[in-house]
Amino acid sequence: MNALLPFGLLLTGLAGCHAADPAPAPVPVDPFLGHWRADTERLVRYTADGQISHDTTVAHRQEFDFAAATYTKLDYARNGAPGAMPTREDGSYARTGQEIGFRVGPAGPGPSNYDPILTHRFVRGLTPNRFTLETVHGFSFSPTPPGGDSFVDFHR
Numbered sequence: 013m014n015a016l017l018p019f020g021l022l023l024t025g026l027a028g029c030h031a032a033d034p035a036p037a038p039v040p041v042d043p044f045l046g047h048w049r050a051d052t053e054r055l056v057r058y059t060a061d062g063q064i065s066h067d068t069t070v071a072h073r074q075e076f077d078f079a080a081a082t083y084t085k086l087d088y089a090r091n092g093a094p095g096a097m098p099t100r101e102d103g104s105y106a107r108t109g110q111e112i113g114f115r116v117g118p119a120g121p122g123p124s125n126y127d128p129i130l131t132h133r134f135v136r137g138l139t140p141n142r143f144t145l146e147t148v149h150g151f152s153f154s155p156t157p158p159g160g161d162s163f164v165d166f167h168r
Contacts, residue, residue: 048166057160
């Protein structure tokens with residue numbers, strides 16, 4: 013019986029020494045999700061040869077709430093003119109790299125945007141606390157014809 017005792021102890025020790033299950037990898041959290049606010053908007057227009065012909069910053073308070081594929085936007089002012097009450101907009105969005113497209117209303121097939129003019133929008137410099145929404149060639153502001161770039165710095 014004494015001859016089996018060391019063998020039994022060895023088996024008991026080996027059974028207790030198995031490797032612990034590895035911890036699951038952390039689930040990445042998209043820093044884009046959540047509530048964002050901006051207070052100003054920079055509007056830039058270019059000449060045919062690419063020189064800046066108009067560059068101004070206007071008061072334009074905006075708030076976005078982003079979920080995984082939907083958004084709510086509150087627009088408190090447009091082109092420096094505050095409204096009587098904020099305009100609410102609900103819709104869906106899709107991001108591919110830095111490019112983002114918005115669709116007003118329920119999600120549906122095909123690309124869309126919340127401007128009636130063809131635009132490209134980009135989420136630039138995204139961190140957990142800030143990003144710039146850049147709109148390239150297509151939003152409207154005077155003088156006509158419409159077209160120019162917009163830069164809106166959002167913060168938490």
